[in-house]
Amino acid sequence: MNDVRFLPVSKMNPEGFSELLSPFRFTGQGSLNDLTAVKIHPGEEGNSSYIPASLVRMIINALDLPERRTFLTDTTVLYGGRRMTAPDYVSLAYDHGFKMPELPPFIVADGLAGTDEYLVHLPSHCETKITRLASALSRTDNAVMVSHFKGHLLAGFGGSIKHLGMGWAAKAGKLYQHSSVMPYVKTDKCTMCNACLSVCGSSAIIPATNSVRIDEALCTGCGECIQRCPTGAIRISWNQESHTFMQRMVEYALAATMATKIPVYVNFLINISPDCDCMKNEGPAIVDDIGVLASSDPVAIDQASLDLVTAAAPFGENVASGQDKFLHIRPERDGKEQLVIGERIGLGSRDYRLVTI
Ligand code: SF4
Ligand code: SF4
Numbered sequence: 259m260n261d262v263r264f265l266p267v268s269k270m271n272p273e274g275f276s277e278l279l280s281p282f283r284f285t286g287q288g289s290l291n292d293l294t295a296v297k298i299h300p301g302e303e304g305n306s307s308y309i310p311a312s313l314v315r316m317i318i319n320a321l322d323l324p325e326r327r328t329f330l331t332d333t334t335v336l337y338g339g340r341r342m343t344a345p346d347y348v349s350l351a352y353d354h355g356f357k358m359p360e361l362p363p364f365i366v367a368d369g370l371a372g373t374d375e376y377l378v379h380l381p382s383h384c385e386t387k388i389t390r391l392a393s394a395l396s397r398t399d400n401a402v403m404v405s406h407f408k409g410h411l412l413a414g415f416g417g418s419i420k421h422l423g424m425g426w427a428a429k430a431g432k433l434y435q436h437s438s439v440m441p442y443v444k445t446d447k448c449t450m451c452n453a454c455l456s457v458c459g460s461s462a463i464i465p466a467t468n469s470v471r472i473d474e475a476l477c478t479g480c481g482e483c484i485q486r487c488p489t490g491a492i493r494i495s496w497n498q499e500s501h502t503f504m505q506r507m508v509e510y511a512l513a514a515t516m517a518t519k520i521p522v523y524v525n526f527l528i529n530i531s532p533d534c535d536c537m538k539n540e541g542p543a544i545v546d547d548i549g550v551l552a553s554s555d556p557v558a559i560d561q562a563s564l565d566l567v568t569a570a571a572p573f574g575e576n577v578a579s580g581q582d583k584f585l586h587i588r589p590e591r592d593g594k595e596q597l598v599i600g601e602r603i604g605l606g607s608r609d610y611r612l613v614t615i
Contacts, residue, residue, distance in 0.1 A: 259609045260555040262562040267528065267549040269615060270313075275320035277615050278552050282522035284400075285322045292399035294328045295518070297425060299406060300351040300364070303340045304538030307529040309406050311355035317404055317524055318362070330356055330364040333392045333425060334372035335536065336432050337459035337480040344370045367392035372429035378513040384603055385505055389513035390431035396517070403523045403556070407563040409532040409544070411481050412439060412503055414593020415584045416534050417563050418523040418556040419600055423511035431510060436479035438502035439494055445469040447491035454483040454492060485533060500591060508599040511556065515605065525551045525563045532587050544577045544587070545570035557606030561597050 265278040284294070296318060301308030318328065330351070335341045340350040344366035351357070351364040368374050374393035380386055395401075403418055410416035424432060448469035455463050455470065462476035463483060469491070472483075484492045494500075514520075527548035532541040548566050553559040564582070572579050578586040584593050601608050 259611055260553055260558045260607060261613050262551050262553040262555075262558050262610045263613045263615060264562070264566075265550045265552075265615045267547040270550060272316055272319065274615065275316045275550075278550060279317070279320040279522065279524075282552065282554070283320075283322050284324065289399075290324065290327075292324070292327060293397060294323055295331045295367070295394065295398045295401040296323070296328060296362070297332065297401055297403050297421065298330050298356070299332055299421070299425070300354045300356050302536050302538055303350055303353075305536070307406065307408065307531045308354065309404060309526050309528075311357075311361055313526065314356070314404060315361055317402070321402060321522070323402070325362065328362045330362055331367045331394060332364075333368045333427065333432075334366060334429060335480070336429060336436065336478040337457070337482050339459065341536075342459065343372070365394065367394035367426070368428040369393060375428040375430060376517060378517050380509055380513055380516075384509045384512065386434075386509040389510050390428045390434070391426050391510070391513060391517055392428050395426060395514065398518045401518050401520045403520060405523065405525050406529070407525045407527050407560070407567070408530050408534055409584050409587060410534045410593070411485055411588070412436075412500075412591070413507060413596060414588060414591040415560075415564065417525050417560040419508060419511045419560050419596050419605070422514045422520075422556055423507035423509070426514040426517070427510050433478055435503060435506040435510060436481070438506070439479035439481060440474055440477060441472060441479070441481070441484055441492050441494050443469055443471055444491050444493055447489045449489055449491075451488065453486050453488060457482045457486045501595070504595045505599055508596055508605060509603065511600065512603055512605045515556070520556075521554060523553055523556050523559045525559050527551065527563055527566060530567060542573070544573055544583050546573070553610070555606040555610070557597055557600040557608055558610035560600075561608045562610050562612055564594070564597070
């Protein structure tokens, strides 16, 4: 059973972070030449729930990361927007405050266009055999995972496991994970408003006679259009696709832990929105801010995060009290499957001891 350390929101200051992360401090550990990645999500343009630069700075200080050997990083995405290629992504990160000299440089981990890969073979008990991770992992000695715990359209919720599995994948790896998620249009619900066309970075949505249609050859399964459709006309057949998506994402998470040392996972339980930081409109928080968790176990920290959100008093009548709020919002997406798969394939343990700071 691993410890999950918990810093309540009222103690989120430099002293609190220092105590939270004291068991994981880098001082005197490893070689002076070690390269350390701080894996963040700088937020899509228009998103406001991402973990801000000032809090990332506090994490770096509390861990005492070597200043000139540390870099911030993330990977490019499959869909249109400012995170699709490295130049635009670096500029977006800058606009969101992730810039020198206040912070280490932000370096995109999978190359200029997301095609720089590092292949990692998984053990035989996994369904995926070869993973295509971001090439930066091949030269990274340590990684610190800084995740925002919140809802997610396809995974139910997103925390450390999703940040590992999807977040370290190169574009081909993301495509592999998403390829089981092929949306369809329920034609009688489509009002031809065209809102979905503007968010599809793959030009896969095509206007037809009485509704739009999706070209399966072009669709990457990113799910952006599902979120955007105001009438719920774009759907997924969840039962089969959800399992495949979760399995692949968690297996990619395992691969990332095989590619580099990850001594600490940090989950921020603030601005807990129904949708993720990839969304321009992530929606209002579903519970009050809770605090920050730290652990060496990605499964334990996500389980503890889910338990704390479940126990929190809800905002709004549409969120259940004392129940899994993410499942209440999306009954077809049980994010706990990530935890079950993660434990089964050896990524971590759902048992944990909560240590409150
Ligand atoms: S059709 Fe939807 S899921 Fe497919 S690529 Fe376009 S936005 Fe993404
Ligand atoms: S957003 Fe929904 S209703 Fe509007 S065109 Fe697309 S599928 Fe139809």
